[in-house]
Amino acid sequence: MRCISIFLIYYLQIYNFFWQYQIFFVHLQKLNQITMKKILTTIGMMCFCVMLNAQTQDTLTIHLWPNGAPNPNGLSGPEIDEGRGRISNISDPTITVYRPRNPNGMAIMAIPGGAFVRLAMNHEGHDMSAWLNTMGITLVVLKHRMPNGHPDVPLSDAEQAMRIIRENAQEWGLDAKKIGVMGASAGGHLAATLSTIYSEPLTRPDFQIILYPAINMMNGSRAYFGENPSEELKRKYSPNFNVTEHTPPAFITVASDDRLLPNSILYYQALHEKRVSVGMFIYPSGGHGWGFMDSFPFKREWTGELETWLRTL
Secondary structure, X not given: OHHHHHHHHHHHHHHHHHHHHHXXXXXXXXOOXXXXXXXXXXXXXXXXXXXXXXXXXXXXEEEOOOOOOOOOOOOOOOOEXXXXXXXXXXXXXXEEEEOOOOOOOOEEEEEOOOOOOEEEOOOOOHHHHHHHHHOOOEEEEEEOOOOOOXXXXXXXXXXXXXXXXXXXXXXXXXXXXXXXXXXXXXXXXXXXXXXXXXOOHHHOOOOEEEEXXXXXXOOOOHHHHOOOOOHHHHXXXXXXXXXXXXXXXXXXXXXXXXXXXXXXXXXXXXXXXXXXXXXEEEEOOOOOOOOOOOOOOOHHHHHHHHHHHHHOO
16 A cells, blocks of 8 residues: 555656646747747846856955965076966966866875976866866966976976865865876876975875876986986986875876887886885877877876776775
């Protein structure tokens, strides 16, 4: 009898719904065409406002050094927009925070690359926000200053960004022990550097995601070190020499036809030797600098592998 009663209740509810819908449809047919256009225009504007609000209300930008950075890099003048989402001559470093509607407590700070002289802010940073937000992950995109011969400058910006994220963890719905870093190319070098020579526990990432990175700096880089860096300085900023048992777990991905592939292998070996948890994914082709671009033939594979890996943390 109980089953029959439940069936009848549901039947009556469904019948009532369709009856009301039919009456409503008849009334709509009686409206003149102008009134209908006004209603549809109003609904359209309301939907647009809702969509716009959903995209922007949980995004904020924070200046890392509102009172001025403690360590200048010798660059001055306005920031340069090089087009296609690339910027250079950065003097005012910031973080842009993309907060999901339902945060799961995890945050990833993305560090774009650009050969130590510029930043590819979109496909190695901002473009990943919607994807990560759908998983409940807060994305923080770092816009840092270039080294210009001062390798401590980008690292100090990255550490300051980590401090700000952890200081705001409770307000942003984050677990202070689930804040990681992701870097691509030169940004991958900075992410690995932060993960190996962080100056205090507050700035240590809990995990690292390294995309086609530069790692071994023993051959030097004028843009990074300036002229005639010492062997000690080059070794300090080569993450493969600085891995310890306290280095956070890592996800590394690269294409086999990338000229920087040996760097990824070096870093993997250094992590593995210290028994740091590390997964490495090498794809047959794709070259360098693909980030979140749809043109990378293995985009679905690397993003899927990362999603799986993140669930294990």
